Amino acid sequence: MTGRPGTILSLDPHDALGWIQLDDGERVRFGGTALEGFATEDLIGIRVVVLGTIAGYQGVPKAVRVTPLVPVPPTAAKVYPATPRRHWPTFVREHPRWSDAAAASVPFVHSLPPLALPRHPLFSAWHDEICATAPVSRALGVPTVRAEERFVPTAEDCFAHGRLAFLDEARWPTCGLCARPLEMCVQLSSAVLADWIPGAGGLVALFCFHCGIKNPSDPRVGHVRFVRGSMRVEGPAEGTWKSASSGWLADTQRVTPFGPGRLAPSESWHGARAAKAPWTAASGLFGVGDVAFDELPPGATEDLLDDLGAKFDDWLESGPRQPASDRPGGLRAGAWLGGVPCWVQGDRTPSCGGHGEMQHLLDYDGGQFLDGALHVFVCPDRACNALAFVAEF
Ligand SMILES: [Zn+2]
Numbered sequence: 564m565t566g567r568p569g570t571i572l573s574l575d576p577h578d579a580l581g582w583i584q585l586d587d588g589e590r591v592r593f594g595g596t597a598l599e600g601f602a603t604e605d606l607i608g609i610r611v612v613v614l615g616t617i618a619g620y621q622g623v624p625k626a627v628r629v630t631p632l633v634p635v636p637p638t639a640a641k642v643y644p645a646t647p648r649r650h651w652p653t654f655v656r657e658h659p660r661w662s663d664a665a666a667a668s669v670p671f672v673h674s675l676p677p678l679a680l681p682r683h684p685l686f687s688a689w690h691d692e693i694c695a696t697a698p699v700s701r702a703l704g705v706p707t708v709r710a711e712e713r714f715v716p717t718a719e720d721c722f723a724h725g726r727l728a729f730l731d732e733a734r735w736p737t738c739g740l741c742a743r744p745l746e747m748c749v750q751l752s753s754a755v756l757a758d759w760i761p762g763a764g765g766l767v768a769l770f771c772f773h774c775g776i777k778n779p780s781d782p783r784v785g786h787v788r789f790v791r792g793s794m795r796v797e798g799p800a801e802g803t804w805k806s807a808s809s810g811w812l813a814d815t816q817r818v819t820p821f822g823p824g825r826l827a828p829s830e831s832w833h834g835a836r837a838a839k840a841p842w843t844a845a846s847g848l849f850g851v852g853d854v855a856f857d858e859l860p861p862g863a864t865e866d867l868l869d870d871l872g873a874k875f876d877d878w879l880e881s882g883p884r885q886p887a888s889d890r891p892g893g894l895r896a897g898a899w900l901g902g903v904p905c906w907v908q909g910d911r912t913p914s915c916g917g918h919g920e921m922q923h924l925l926d927y928d929g930g931q932f933l934d935g936a937l938h939v940f941v942c943p944d945r946a947c948n949a950l951a952f953v954a955e956f
């Protein structure tokens with residue numbers, strides 16, 4: 564195909580449509596998607612080659628492909644297409660909802676005041692939603708080192724690790740794939756759980772680390788249940804079998820709940836969520852890589868858009884903090900009850916057959932899941948209350 568040389572006369576950033584004056588006298592329309600191989604965003608006056616035209620709107624000829632007249636020298640090895648500029652007022656109008664975080668997490672049964680965040684020029688349109696719908700969670704402190712004092716739990720305590728659990732049957736749970744005894748992860752009391760799932764009892768989570776790495780959401784590799792906890796059940800004695808998890812402690816560790824408080828999901832959760840909720844403003848800003856806008860609201864400057872996600876997280880940090888995750892005495896947030904999951908590899912929220920996508924209930928690390936967590940979900944239908952988990956390492 565022979566190209567026709569010309570010069571870019573205009574390019575409207577709103578609709579990414581422009582005009583090219585061809586050297587032979589004709590004018591052709593072109594769209595931003597026809598541009599190939601341009602190393603600059605400032606295209607007005609640039610010499611180009613139009614490769615093919617078709618009849619566009621009202622018969623006006625429209626360029627199929629537009630490339631630079633002088634090829635980009637090979638030293639400019641990789642040419643990244645300019646981020647298309649979008650119109651901020653239009654984006655705001657088309658994205659009235661900030662996120663679906665409230666629907667994705669288990670609702671807290673008591674009412675808490677909205678988060679008190681300062682106004683931010685760029686997120687102002689969604690300020691009230693962000694503050695009022697930030698999910699409520701409790702950090703759960705789990706000792707990172709073996710506690711000095713021996714802790715002997717009752718069914719009313721929250722605890723992690725160890726070889727003791729309060730279950731509904733007398734048998735220590737085993738893995739449905741390899742038949743090894745499951746490793747104790749965490750047990751939460753009914754009193755603590757009642758703020759999210761009233762009447763369901765407590766929650767216990769045991770896991771097989773032999774099989775769980777390859778089968779991270781197979782229900783057979785874990786025992787994640789609501790429990791009444793009437794049976795005090797002891798696991799296998801220390802030394803009688805080999806664990807796959809170096810993080811499992813033989814002694815029971817006391818779990819200390821902090822909070823509760825509202826915590827707005829971070830940029831990384833919104834980014835992971837974008838594929839499931841593409842219609843939200845947060846997905847439009849954090850799920851697509853770089854963003855470029857014009858007509859920003861008063862007080863917002865162009866540089867805010869550089870690494871916008873980090874700036875969003877900084878803004879959240881400027882608000883009230885939940886009790887610190889690192890505390891003196893070796894306590895840290897080894898788990899979070901409520902809130903949204905902290906995904907490592909991407910959103911893998913499970914669904915309950917017939918009741919749709921499940922809601923996030925608990926993230927548990929406790930030193931057993933490396934950089935990841937055991938993410939526990941519950942069916943949104945309180946009459947069903949089915950549980951499921953996804954492990955990440
Ligand atoms: Zn197993």
Ligand SMILES: [Zn+2]
Binds near residue numbers: 915917942943947948
């Ligand atoms: Zn269900």
